[in-house]
Amino acid sequence: MTDTIQNGQEKSAQNSNVDHAAIDDSITLRQEVSGFGAVIRTQPFWVFMAILAIGLVMTFVSDAFLTERNMFNITRNFAFFGIMALGMSAVICTAGIDLSVGSLLGLCAITLGLTMQAGWGIEAGFVVCMLTAAIVGLINGILIAYLKMAPFVVTLGMLAMARSIAMVISDNKMIYDFGPDMDLFEWIGGESMLGVPNVVWVLIILTAVFWWVWRYSTWGRWVIAIGGNPQAAKLAGIPVERMIVSVYVVCSMCTGLAAFMFIGYTGSATNGMGVTYELNVIAATVIGGANLMGGVVYALGAPIGAALVELIRNSLLLAGIPALWQQFFVGLFLILAVLLEQIRNRGGK
Amino acid sequence: MSLIELNGITKSFGAIHALNGVDLSISPGEAVGLMGDNGAGKSTLMKVIAGNYPPTAGTIKIEGEEVQFSQPVDARNAGIEIVYQDLALCDNLTAGANVFLGREMKKRFGPISMLDYSSMYRRAGELFSELKSETRPRDLVRQMSGGQRQAVAIARTRLSDPKLVLMDEPTAAISVRQVAEVLALIKRLKDTGHAVILVSHRMPDVFEVCDRVAVLRRGTKVADKNIKETSPEEVTGLIIGAIEAA
Numbered sequence: 001m002t003d004t005i006q007n008g009q010e011k012s013a014q015n016s017n018v019d020h021a022a023i024d025d026s027i028t029l030r031q032e033v034s035g036f037g038a039v040i041r042t043q044p045f046w047v048f049m050a051i052l053a054i055g056l057v058m059t060f061v062s063d064a065f066l067t068e069r070n071m072f073n074i075t076r077n078f079a080f081f082g083i084m085a086l087g088m089s090a091v092i093c094t095a096g097i098d099l100s101v102g103s104l105l106g107l108c109a110i111t112l113g114l115t116m117q118a119g120w121g122i123e124a125g126f127v128v129c130m131l132t133a134a135i136v137g138l139i140n141g142i143l144i145a146y147l148k149m150a151p152f153v154v155t156l157g158m159l160a161m162a163r164s165i166a167m168v169i170s171d172n173k174m175i176y177d178f179g180p181d182m183d184l185f186e187w188i189g190g191e192s193m194l195g196v197p198n199v200v201w202v203l204i205i206l207t208a209v210f211w212w213v214w215r216y217s218t219w220g221r222w223v224i225a226i227g228g229n230p231q232a233a234k235l236a237g238i239p240v241e242r243m244i245v246s247v248y249v250v251c252s253m254c255t256g257l258a259a260f261m262f263i264g265y266t267g268s269a270t271n272g273m274g275v276t277y278e279l280n281v282i283a284a285t286v287i288g289g290a291n292l293m294g295g296v297v298y299a300l301g302a303p304i305g306a307a308l309v310e311l312i313r314n315s316l317l318l319a320g321i322p323a324l325w326q327q328f329f330v331g332l333f334l335i336l337a338v339l340l341e342q343i344r345n346r347g348g349k
Numbered sequence: 350m351s352l353i354e355l356n357g358i359t360k361s362f363g364a365i366h367a368l369n370g371v372d373l374s375i376s377p378g379e380a381v382g383l384m385g386d387n388g389a390g391k392s393t394l395m396k397v398i399a400g401n402y403p404p405t406a407g408t409i410k411i412e413g414e415e416v417q418f419s420q421p422v423d424a425r426n427a428g429i430e431i432v433y434q435d436l437a438l439c440d441n442l443t444a445g446a447n448v449f450l451g452r453e454m455k456k457r458f459g460p461i462s463m464l465d466y467s468s469m470y471r472r473a474g475e476l477f478s479e480l481k482s483e484t485r486p487r488d489l490v491r492q493m494s495g496g497q498r499q500a501v502a503i504a505r506t507r508l509s510d511p512k513l514v515l516m517d518e519p520t521a522a523i524s525v526r527q528v529a530e531v532l533a534l535i536k537r538l539k540d541t542g543h544a545v546i547l548v549s550h551r552m553p554d555v556f557e558v559c560d561r562v563a564v565l566r567r568g569t570k571v572a573d574k575n576i577k578e579t580s581p582e583e584v585t586g587l588i589i590g591a592i593e594a595a
Contacts, residue, residue: 216463218453221442225450228439235437236451237422295441 043289043341044301050333051308054315062318068195070314076197076265078284078303078310080258083203084277085284085302086210087254090247092285093227095294096144096151098248100136100158101255101281105274107166108132108259113175113269122181122188126260133256134249136162141245159278166271176268189264199261203303206254211299223247227294283330284309287337308333352377352544353398353429353513358407360393367393369568370407375513380535380545382555382576385565386588391548392434394565395517398546399431400424411512422451428512432519436502438490444501445473445486448508476504481530496527503534513544520554532558552581564588571595 039045058065084101091098112129116122136158143154178185188198214220222243225233234240263269288305289298312329351374360368368390375381385391397404400418408415411427418424421431438447449469456465473486482500490498499519506514516535520528528551535558538545549555555562556576564572564587572579572587572595579595586592 212463218455218462218464221446221453221464222451225439225442225446228441229437232437232439233450235421235431235433237425238451295439 041344042298042301043337043344044298044304046340046344047287047289047301047304047308047337051304051311054308054311058315058318061315065315065318070318072192072195072197074307074310074314075200077314078306079197079199079203080262080265081277081280081284081309082303082306083199083206083258083261084255084281085288085306086203086206086299087251088281088285089210089288089290089297089299089302090223091151091251092282092290092292093223093294093297094230094244094247095227095292096244096247097155097282097292098140098251099152099155099278099282100140100162101251102274102277102279103159103162103166104133104136104252104255105259105262105277106271107136107162108256109263109269109273110166110170110175110271112260112263113178114169116178116181116185117175119179121179122185125178125181125185129260130253130256133252133259137249137252138245140252141248144248145241145244163271163275170269170271172271174268174270185264186267187264189261190267199265202257202261206257207299207303210302214297214299219243219246224295224297227296229295280309280330281306283334287334289337289341291341305337351375352379352412354410354413355394355398356408356410358394358397358404358409360390360397360402361405366568368397368404371565371568371570373563373570373573375544375546377512377544378539378542379561380539380547380559382559382562383546383548383565384550384552384555384562384584384588388567389565389588390568391565392517393568395431395515395546395548398424398429398513399515400429425509428509429515430506430509430511430513431515432499432502432506432517434517434521436498438498438501440491441489443487443489444477444484444493444497444504445470447490447501448473448476448486448505450505452508472508473504476507479507480504480534482527496523496530499523499527499531503531511543513546514538515546515548517548518550519547520549520551528554552584555584556581566590 055065064070088098088101108129111132112125115128116125140154140158143149144151191198193201214224222233222238225236225238226240226243230240262273284305285302286292286305287308288301288303290296290301309330312333313326316326316329317323354374356372358368358371359366371390371394373381383391383394396402398409400421400423403417403419409418410416416427418427424431439450442450446469454465454469454472455462456468470486477484477486477500480500480503482497484493484497484500490501493501503519519531523531532554535545535547547555547559559576562572562574562576562579562584563570564584566588571593572584574595583592583595587595
């Protein structure tokens with residue numbers, strides 16, 4: 001490929017009558033790396049390879065690993081984190097961070113639980129849950145985009161405030177009565193269709209939607225541009241502030257959706273739900289290839305990163321290693337993932 | 350009638366007067382070289398015209414009508430395209446994506462509209478070949494040379510049919526061959542009736558493509574001469590203050 005281009009240049013140097021348009025056309029149609037080449041250069045691909053490798057080892061270590069029941073559990077468990085990580089990917093793509101997702105999960109659990117406990121239907125519960133999320137996201141976004149406050153600080157504050165509000169309005173009580181639509185609600189969160197947990201269906205659909213959004217929508221393109229160079233995005237006429245607000249709202253609403261499914265699955269709502277989940281979600285997002293410096297996003301990265309975190313947990317359990325080691329390995333893989341990305345970047349340049 | 354007319358543009362930052370009553374008018378198809386030492390007010394004047402900040406006093410008229418820009422998009426909508434010195438490119442996007450940033454082409458399927466990659470890449474490819482640049486639209490800007498980046502930034506101005514193209518040091522960081530290409534492009538812009546303001550430190554570039562040269566010193570315009578009636582020596586004298594005004 002390089003040869004053709006060099007030939008083209010030499011020819012054009014020798015003969016100014018050469019057909020530039022034709023050369024340029026052929027250059028235009030070329031891509032530096034082909035489809036598969038591009039795929040194997042992405043972080044999610046290598047994390048997926050790690051998942052396959054761990055899976056392969058585990059089939060020898062434990063007979064229980066490859067059972068349908070275990071696969072069902074693994075996929076269901078990581079789906080909640082995967083949904084939240086999809087939203088987190090958008091935030092991290094703008095070089096931001098949202099530490100409030102864990103607390104927001106708890107707050108959504110309580111507002112949703114209280115609404116349904118009061119006898120409202122599942123639709124009202126869903127709307128209240130998503131509205132709670134949207135409002136929290138809006139507050140985060142406005143403080144960050146318009147008041148130019150650091151995302152870390154704003155969402156750290158929100159982490160504390162959302163949890164506190166959840167405690168206040170729940171009166172520190174557990175909610176386990178979800179009113180007239182309780183059966184439907186618990187079916188949505190906890191049951192399955194065609195052998196696949198409903199929450200995994202939600203994750204699959206949402207991942208597909210985000211894949212499309214990052215690739216084909218103007219919103220996605222602009223978010224990626226803002227992550228790359230916010231000043232340039234601003235000069236190009238992109239409404240940077242509004243975009244950033246929308247990103248935090250999207251992230252929070254993903255958490256709202258995860259909360260809706262999660263409460264249905266557990267069958268009860270407490271204000272302590274989701275404590276430290278933000279760390280797992282951020283870990284999953286970063287393992288999945290997001291760069292905290294911004295400008296990088298993969299739709300598939302979020303579920304793959306979440307899958308790896310859950311797989312580590314499950315594997316340690318089945319291998320008989322004490323659960324106390326879990327966080328150690330999650331942390332180790334987080335650091336390895338970032339290291340891998342550094343090495344790839346150096347190689348790519 | 351002049352295409353753009355600046356009248357008494359003054360810009361103060363607190364006690365500092367970056368620009369002091371600058372007048373400048375440019376006709377269609379005319380290229381004006383804007384020269385001056387560092388801190389003379391070139392960048393400030395550029396930014397006022399580009400809509401980055403409003404002037405403290407003075408008016409801007411485009412084709413006889415007074416305009417007020419509160420942000421860069423307003424200037425773009427009024428037909429002013431800018432090539433920034435730092436190029437304002439997103440490194441993580443492709444050349445094609447940068448060309449179309451903020452005004453992406455879309456195709457519609459019922460209620461859904463999506464980015465039209467093939468049209469954008471084709472158009473970007475055409476723009477690059479007009480510039481005789483071997484920039485490939487699908488390459489990431491991160492992996493590009495200084496000249497290729499320059500080509501991306503210039504190609505972007507060609508997307509609309511601008512009345513005025515502002516170029517801030519477009520030849521500062523590129524190879525000799527590419528300088529010739531950029532200068533050829535400026536000539537082509539002039540031929541098609543576009544006005545160009547070229548901010549440059551490189552005297553030969555200004556003398557090759559510009560019809561007039563305006564010199565700023567300490568925020569004041571000290572000269573505005575036809576290029577044929579002046580010389581590099583005189584302009585240098587004006588820039589450094591050895592010649593008071595001309």
